[in-house]
Amino acid sequence: MPIPPQPLNIHCPRCGWHTRWQPRSDALTAKDLPPSQCPRCGNEALDLHPLRGVGALVGGLLGRLGTFFDNRH
Ligand SMILES: [Zn+2]
Known part of the structure; x- marks a missing residue:
């Protein structure tokens, strides 16, 4: 099943x-x-972030978890 490009x-x-x-x-x-x-600098370890989809969803969840743990401390 092809993945549509995003x-x-x-x-x-x-x-x-x-x-x-x-x-x-x-x-x-x-x-x-x-x-x-x-x-610009030749770095090959670029961060790729999908603008929408599963990646954005996971990123949002991780961000919320990070906020949660920060509040606990
Ligand atoms: Zn660079």
Whole structure:
């Protein structure tokens, strides 16, 4: 079952560079893949965050858990 492409927020934790990657509707080629390297500092460990979907949901839950534990301390 193909996974429909979804837009991503791409963030470089090293230098702060970020962009939004919008997938093409057809014909995924190497050119259409999200960047795997920061064009500013060359960091290959980029953070990719889906703008919506499961990733955003999990992120929201983790954020709430973090707030909960912070309040406990
Ligand atoms: Zn960078």
